Amino acid sequence: MIGVALVGLGDIALRAHLPALLRNPEVTVAALVDPDPARRALAAAHARAPVAKDVREVLADPSVRGVVLATPPWVTAGLIAQVAGSGRFVLAEKPVATSLEAGEKLLALPEEQLRRVQAGLTYRHDPALELLGEWLRSGLLGSPLLVRAHIYDERRDPADPAHARRVEETLRHGLPLVHEGAHVFDWFRLLFGAPERVDDAWTLATRDGLPAPNLCGVRLLCPHGTVVLAEFGWLTDAPPRCEISVLGDRGHVRLDGYSFTVELSTAAGIERFEFEPDRTTRCFDRQLARFVELITGVRHEADPGLEAGVATLALAERITTLLEGRR
Ligand SMILES: NC(=O)c1ccc[n+]([C@@H]2O[C@H](COP(=O)([O-])OP(=O)(O)OC[C@H]3O[C@@H](n4cnc5c(N)ncnc54)[C@H](O)[C@@H]3O)[C@@H](O)[C@H]2O)c1
Incomplete structure (x- = not known):
C-alpha cells in the first residue's frame, strides 16, 4: 500500500480527493493535514488516519510517499x-501558483524533484475530452473551428455567505480566468493547440465592492485559424449555462460544462454521449491512478507535469497584461 497524505482539507479535498483516495485499492491515507481544527475533525470523521496541523509533521513520516495538495493556490x-x-511525489491542485513568476520558479526546481510533481488538471483525464480530441484530429467537424466557452460557476448562494467569502478571497488572487482557466486553457491547448494570439479581453464587475471583476472574457486565435471566444463568471445569484461549443463546417459539438455529456450534430444526425460514473468520480479516480503509477514507477513522467500547469498561467498572464495595458 502506498501512503498518501492529503494536505488542505477544504471543499474539494473532502468532496473529491479523499473519496478517491479511499476508493483506490493501492493507497492508504497516511495523514490528513490542515491548520483549521474544524476541517481536521470533519475529515477525520470520513477516514481513519492521523491528523496534523502542518505539512512538516507529515514530512517526518517515512511511510508517506505521496502528498496531495488541495490548498489555496497562493x-x-x-x-x-x-x-x-x-x-x-506531489499531486498539486490547480492553479499550481497565482502568478507566472511563481510558476516559473517551480519549473527551475532540480529535474529530479520536478519529475515527481503532477499538476492537478483533473478534467483533462475525462473520456469526453479524449473522444472530442479524436473527432478533431480525424477532421470530423472540419477546420478551422469557432469555439465558444461559457464557464460559469461558484453561484452566490444567499444562504451560504461563507462560500461567497471564500470565492471573493480567491478573486483577490486573480480573475476567474486565472482559476477556471487552469482547467479550460489546458483543454484548449490539448484540443486546438497553444493559442497564437490574444486578440481581445474584457472584464466586468456585476456590483461594487468586489476585490476584482467577477466576469471576464477573451478572444484567442489558435493554430489553423481556430477562433476561441471564452468567458468566465463567478458570484452572481443566477449564472447562465456552463458549456463549450465547437462549430466547424461539417459539424457542431456541445459539451455540458458540468457533466461533460457530449452532443455531436452532423449531417448524419444528432448523437449524445454520456459517461459513467459522474464526472467528479471518474476524473479524480483517473487522475489518482496516474499519480499512483508515477509513484510506483509504472509511469516515468507525470501526466500532466508542472509545465502544463504553468502554461495555463502563462496564457492568463498574457491576457491580464493586455487588460492592464488598456486601463
Ligand atoms: N480540480 C478541481 O476540480 C477543483 C475543484 C475545486 C477547487 N479546486 C482547487 O483546489 C484548491 C482548493 O480549493 P477548495 O475549494 O477546496 O478551497 P478551500 O478554501 O475550501 O480549502 C482549502 C483548505 O486548505 C487549508 N489550508 C490553507 N493553508 C494550508 C496549509 N499551509 N497547509 C494545509 N492546509 C492549508 C485551508 O484551511 C482550507 O481548509 C484550489 O486551488 C482550487 O482552485 C480544484
Missing part, C-alpha cells in the same frame, strides 16, 4: 517546492 506553490524537496 499557498500551493510554496508547498510544492517544500514537499518535492523532501523526496515525496
